[in-house]
Amino acid sequence: MSATTSATVGRTTPTRVGPAFIAIYALAMFGIWMAINLPASVTLALRISEIDPDGKTTSYSIAAGVGTLTAVLANPFFGRLSDRTRSRFGRRRPWIAIGMVGTTVGAAVIGLSNSFPMLLLGWVLMQAFVNAAIAATLAIVADRVPEAQQGIVGSLSGAASAASLVIGVFFIQAFPTSILAQIGLPVAVALVFAAALIAVFKDDTPAEEPLPPFGAKEFFGSFFISPRREPDFAWLLLSLFLISAAWGVVSTYTVYLLQDVIRVPEGDLGNVITLVYVVPGIIAFIVGPLAGWIGDRLGRRKPLLAASAVIGGVGMAVIAWSTDVPTFLIGVxxxxxxxxxxxxGTYIAFGIAAMRDKLAAARNLGVINIAITLPFSLIPFVAPVLLTVGGGTANYFALVLFGGALAICGALPLLGVRNAR
Structure with a gap:
């Protein structure tokens, strides 16, 4: 692995990365995602059920909302700090290490807590620090991987996220009565693989030159991209936001759609929900790296992202007119x-190509994370209005078509992206 100097970071073309580096990078992303995805999907709810059985639904809603807000803010904020770091150990590795230590502390607080406020503190720590590690790890693609490989390497983050939950469920099955094991073992896996990535990423370099003090302007700048200065990047953010809206509708209302529209019998609901999550998860695991590879081969990401918008809209239309499980499953x-x-499989490489300031890669990718995540937080506030359209029973048809329309509209901002293909 060739060395680079701090004077040339972001200005020279990185050499190709080998299979060993790619494998370790993928494993590190897998471990980091599993450390947070498993508690977000399963373990946190189980722990709240133990601590607050009577108020578990309200407590879980609070924890989920606060956790999502923490993640949305922490990713670009810690990315900004990573971009500015002048440590002799580089600017990414220190934040991967800090992030994993903080994640471990948060997991321990959750596992050992005996009250909801203490659990919430642990969850905030986990969400904040795991996003520090995620921001720094994603930025390695911009720092170390040449453009011809950024699609396939960048896509491994999405594939790792999809795989992490499927494999992480085995920890739940292996230790059904031990919350410490359920939450601690995924973190242990993340620590091992993150340490391996830190060890092989030896040419991590510090920020190029002394930067202004980190004041209020720098802090708020962590969450904002100027459309005037970064028009291509701003159009990409809008596209990702709109495409993610369809995903947010489906993810938020799958259970209610199955209950109220498809009319799945209560006794079959658990199996159908599992099917509806596992099948698309496997497909996403395969499609993501394939899309990344195709983008690398073509040297173009825009057509792929436009195809994602159209396919998402078509899928929402299929869901809207579904009356049985097989049709619903096709749509989902x-x-x-x-x-x-x-x-x-596309957004990381496309984001790197669209951003003008490659030296702020971690911050920029963090802002992309906001664009992708924000619809999941906003949909629950917009949905009640759409569900009341026409009066009578909940109008899921209107809600789903609205999400589909937003997804298809996500292809339009790509027309404004001029300098990235």
Missing amino acids: TLVTGVAAGIMM
Whole structure:
């Protein structure tokens, strides 16, 4: 692995990375995602059920909302700090290490807590620090990987996220009564693989020159991209936001759609929900790296992302007119499997190509994370209005078509992206 100097970071073309580096990078992303995805999906809810059985639904809603807000803010903020870091150990490795230590502390607080406020503190720590590690790790693609490989390497983050939950469930099955094991073992896996990545990423370099003090302007700048200065990047953010809206509708209302629209019997609901999550997850795991590889081969990301928008819209239309489980599954697979897989396999390389300031890669990718994540937080506030359209029973048809329309509209901002293909 060739060395680079701090004077040339972001200005020279990185040499190709080998299979060993790619494998370790993928494993590190897998471990880091599993450390947070498993508690976000399963373990946190189980722990809240133990601590606050009577108020678990309210407590879980609070924890989920606060956790999402923490993640949305922490990713670009810590990315900004990473971009500015002048440590002799580089600017990414220190934050991967800090992030994993903080994640471990947060997991321990959750596992040992005996009250909801203490659990919430642990969850905030986990969400904040795991996003520090995620921001720094994603930026390695911009720092170390040449453009011809950025699609396939960048896509591994999405594939790793999809795989982490499927494999992480085995920790739940192996230790059904031990919350410490359920939450601690995924973190232990993340620590091992993150340490391996830190060890092989020896040419991590510090920020190029002394930067202004980190004041209020720098802090708020962590969350904002100027459309005037970064027009291509701003149009890409809008596209990702709109495409993610369809994903957000499906992810938020799958259970209610199955209950109230498809009318799945209560006794079959658990199996159907598992099917609806696992099948698209496997498809996304396959489609993401494939989309990344195709983008690398073509040297173009825009057509792939436009295809993701259209496929997502078509999938939402299929869901809207579904009356049985097989048809519903086809629609969900198009949205959260194919469309989401293409988007997750494309957005990192496309984002790097669209950003003007490559030296702020971690911050910029963190802002992309806001664009992708924000619809999941906003949909629950918009949905009640759409569900009341026409009066009578909940109008899921209007909600789903609205999400599909937003997804298709996500292709339009790509027309404004001029200098990235």
